[in-house]
Amino acid sequence: MKKISGAEAVIRCLIEEKVDILFGYPGGAIMPVYDELYKFQDKVHHILTRHEQGATHAAQGYARSSGKVGVAIATSGPGATNLVTGIADAQIDSTPMVCITGQVASNLLGSDAFQETDIIGISTPVTKWNYQITKASEISEIFAKAFYIAKSGRPGPVLIDITKDAQFEQLENFEYKKCKNIRSYFSVPDTNPESLKKASELINNAKKPLIVWGQGVILGNAENEFLNFIEKTGIPAAWTILGLSAVPTDHPLNVGMVGMHGNYGPNVLTNECDVLLAIGMRFDDRVTGNLESYAKQAKIIHFEIDPAEVNKNVIADVAILGNVKETLKDLLTLVEENKHEKWVNKFTEFYNIEFKKVIDKEYNKKVGGLSMAEVIKSVNDNTNGESILVTDVGQHQMVACRYTKFNSSKSNITSGGLGTMGFALPAAFGAKIGDPKREVIAVIGDGGFQMTIQELGTIYQTNAAVKIIILNNNFLGMVRQWQQLFFDRRYASTEMINPDFVAIAKGYFIESKKVEKREELDKEIKKMIEFNGPYLLEVIIEKEDNVFPMIPSGSSVSDVRLE
Amino acid sequence: MKKIKYTISIYTENNVGLLNRISAIFLKRHINIRSITSSESEIPNIYRFIIVVNVDKEQIIKLVKQIEKQIEVIAAYFHTDEETIFLETALYKVKSKSLFNERQIQNIIKESRANIVTVKPDYFVIEKTGWREETEDLYLKLKKYGLLQFVRSGRISVSKKSMEITKFLKSNKNE
Numbered sequence: 050m051k052k053i054s055g056a057e058a059v060i061r062c063l064i065e066e067k068v069d070i071l072f073g074y075p076g077g078a079i080m081p082v083y084d085e086l087y088k089f090q091d092k093v094h095h096i097l098t099r100h101e102q103g104a105t106h107a108a109q110g111y112a113r114s115s116g117k118v119g120v121a122i123a124t125s126g127p128g129a130t131n132l133v134t135g136i137a138d139a140q141i142d143s144t145p146m147v148c149i150t151g152q153v154a155s156n157l158l159g160s161d162a163f164q165e166t167d168i169i170g171i172s173t174p175v176t177k178w179n180y181q182i183t184k185a186s187e188i189s190e191i192f193a194k195a196f197y198i199a200k201s202g203r204p205g206p207v208l209i210d211i212t213k214d215a216q217f218e219q220l221e222n223f224e225y226k227k228c229k230n231i232r233s234y235f236s237v238p239d240t241n242p243e244s245l246k247k248a249s250e251l252i253n254n255a256k257k258p259l260i261v262w263g264q265g266v267i268l269g270n271a272e273n274e275f276l277n278f279i280e281k282t283g284i285p286a287a288w289t290i291l292g293l294s295a296v297p298t299d300h301p302l303n304v305g306m307v308g309m310h311g312n313y314g315p316n317v318l319t320n321e322c323d324v325l326l327a328i329g330m331r332f333d334d335r336v337t338g339n340l341e342s343y344a345k346q347a348k349i350i351h352f353e354i355d356p357a358e359v360n361k362n363v364i365a366d367v368a369i370l371g372n373v374k375e376t377l378k379d380l381l382t383l384v385e386e387n388k389h390e391k392w393v394n395k396f397t398e399f400y401n402i403e404f405k406k407v408i409d410k411e412y413n414k415k416v417g418g419l420s421m422a423e424v425i426k427s428v429n430d431n432t433n434g435e436s437i438l439v440t441d442v443g444q445h446q447m448v449a450c451r452y453t454k455f456n457s458s459k460s461n462i463t464s465g466g467l468g469t470m471g472f473a474l475p476a477a478f479g480a481k482i483g484d485p486k487r488e489v490i491a492v493i494g495d496g497g498f499q500m501t502i503q504e505l506g507t508i509y510q511t512n513a514a515v516k517i518i519i520l521n522n523n524f525l526g527m528v529r530q531w532q533q534l535f536f537d538r539r540y541a542s543t544e545m546i547n548p549d550f551v552a553i554a555k556g557y558f559i560e561s562k563k564v565e566k567r568e569e570l571d572k573e574i575k576k577m578i579e580f581n582g583p584y585l586l587e588v589i590i591e592k593e594d595n596v597f598p599m600i601p602s603g604s605s606v607s608d609v610r611l612e
Numbered sequence: 613m614k615k616i617k618y619t620i621s622i623y624t625e626n627n628v629g630l631l632n633r634i635s636a637i638f639l640k641r642h643i644n645i646r647s648i649t650s651s652e653s654e655i656p657n658i659y660r661f662i663i664v665v666n667v668d669k670e671q672i673i674k675l676v677k678q679i680e681k682q683i684e685v686i687a688a689y690f691h692t693d694e695e696t697i698f699l700e701t702a703l704y705k706v707k708s709k710s711l712f713n714e715r716q717i718q719n720i721i722k723e724s725r726a727n728i729v730t731v732k733p734d735y736f737v738i739e740k741t742g743w744r745e746e747t748e749d750l751y752l753k754l755k756k757y758g759l760l761q762f763v764r765s766g767r768i769s770v771s772k773k774s775m776e777i778t779k780f781l782k783s784n785k786n787e
């Protein structure tokens with residue numbers, strides 16, 4: 050066999066892992082790999098983002114819409130440090146991602162060489178695993194491990210740093226063996242059959258059971274098992290923001306969102322249920338509010354793949370370890386068929402109150418400035434729950450997630466745990482590339498849009514047909530809301546004087562339009578959806594609207610406010 | 613909950629950067645490490661870290677789970693002092709003059725069952741292995757005579773009960 054370089058070995062590893070898309074940005078220390086990408090461009094397609102942060106978010110969007118591992122690549126030093134926000138985001142939201150960074154030659158390590166930075170040290174707390182390759186002979190084993198670790202068990206980001214000399218080094222022979230097992234790593238913990246039995250007893254005797262499900266259902270590809278489970282047991286089920294879309298919006302047992310801006314019913318009734326089933330979720334503080342008064346009356350059953358999450362925030366009466374795809378299937382045979390009609394009706398009663406006090410006023414608004422909810426309504430009317438929603442961070446995120454209709458899973462992509470402004474625009478074209486047949490709609494605030502605005506360049510260059518809606522309230526709206534409610538309206542540095550977004554889009558040769566009037570909204574949304582190619586729609590929103598319901602931070606879920 | 617001293621034992625692969633990864637878990641939670649040692653364990657090429665921290669029961673359980681979650685950590689355990697046999701070693705460097713001049717110092721060394729490791733014309737080195745109280749006691753006694761240097765190792769310990777680490781390695785046949 051002829052010798053190949055370490056850089057070529059990197060590409061061959063990617064091909065072995067069936068990676069056909071990379072998001073990245075070149076530079077000195079990664080040039081040998083880029084040179085090989087040039088040669089292999091018919092097999093591995095590289096998408097040049099306009100900033101390395103964009104590459105990570107695009108890889109995340111790609112991973113979430115396709116279910117595959119997203120791959121991002123960058124040079125050493127500033128290229129590598131620009132990846133950090135996306136890596137931290139992927140870590141806290143369990144997104145499978147492999148990041149590849151170039152590094153100075155191994156003989157220069159530690160010398161403060163040009164563009165040397167200790168990316169292994171920097172990324173350690175925010176990666177599931179990382180490794181620095183200094184010899185070409187390590188490449189195939191490390192890549193195999195990296196992909197296995199990123200996607201197995203609870204997924205997460207992995208970073209591989211490769212010194213430049215390892216990329217140039219000639220390899221005598223290249224062999225690739227997929228990694229199936231690492232002796233020190235238990236990807237999926239064993240399920241104790243006793244825990245299933247105990248859980249089934251609690252469930253079968255429950256009068257007012259409530260399910261809160263999270264992204265674990267989606268990451269475990271357990272949507273069918275989950276549906277079978279709720280339908281057999283008749284238990285109402287609420288979602289965390291990352292669990293959204295696993296169950297169709299219209300399903301009668303889907304009772305809405307929990308948490309800080311979740312729905313009224315599931316928040317209040319969390320403190321009235323007798324058994325709380327937490328399925329693939331981790332009791333984030335944005336979900337639980339004050340832990341001292343969170344579901345204290347309920348028996349807690351926690352379905353978890355990550356043992357470190359059990360008893361971390363909420364003590365479980367029964368912990369069911371394992372992949373929910375298996376555990377829900379096994380539990381299904383032990384639970385009795387049931388209907389909790391009266392209890393489920395309670396959610397409807399609460400919904401009706403919320404509808405009157407909040408939803409109707411904003412979703413069906415008729416006078417005054419446009420509301421964010423109206424825009425989502427129009428999107429719903431024009432897409433029928435079939436599109437992928439990508440949101441940034443802020444008020445528009447909460448509104449879009451609350452109101453968007455979904456018919457199928459893996460359709461909601463947002464930055465949940467880290468709350469990374471700037472996530473949506475790159476994540477949106479990543480999602481589009483990950484699932485090109487589906488409509489991708491990015492809903493973004495005027496603040497967050499300007500954090501990764503340069504990715505319009507990537508969208509233009511790749512012609513990724515994403516539909517971008519900027520909900521422009523000329524404010525960092527979510528922060529302004531807090532200032533209004535908790536800081537006596539002292540709007541410190543939250544008002545934004547914005548550029549002409551339509552002109553900017555035009556500058557990138559992206560079709561664009563601005564809407565200010567209610568009469569034009571629906572027509573313009575329809576035009577945007579029907580347009581064949583990327584499109585940016587700026588919608589001018591009432592400046593000082595607030596998102597409700599809201600649980601003020603530190604309060605109990607029972608104290609969710611409607612106004 | 614009451615904070616007490618816990619000894620954490622961590623069995624790991626032998627990799628660059630693992631110490632950083634483990635210490636980052638303490639850093640993230642603003643927990644001070646009281647002592648740390650690392651060496652190859654009873655199993656070839658598997659390393660053992662011993663870390664002592666002062667935390668409450670809830671914290672130690674969560675810490676050890678986070679440590680165990682790291683890919684290259686094979687297993688992690690925590691023990692109270694009652695559950696382990698533990699020791700520390702201390703070295704004391706004293707001026708030779710004191711040894712020859714002060715009979716007292718020779719008695720101290722004898723009584724505390726310390727050993728003289730090296731005697732040089734201008735200094736000598738005493739070693740004492742034992743519990744913290746014992747090495748501390750000797751430190752206080754020798755201090756009077758002028759210590760040139762004093763150093764104490766991290767804790768080393770073995771648990772009273774078995775940790776069954778080899779069984780762990782064999783059982784992992786995931787996928």
Ligand SMILES: Cc1ncc(C[n+]2csc(CCOP(=O)(O)OP(=O)(O)O)c2C)c(N)n1
Nearest residue numbers: 443444445468470494495496497525526527
């Ligand atoms: C990178 C980053 N910086 C700061 C914040 C804090 N933050 C959360 S929401 C928000 C306001 C977002 O404003 P905008 O993008 O206009 O969206 P809106 O809330 O108005 O819908 C800010 C500044 C954040 N989440 N991420």
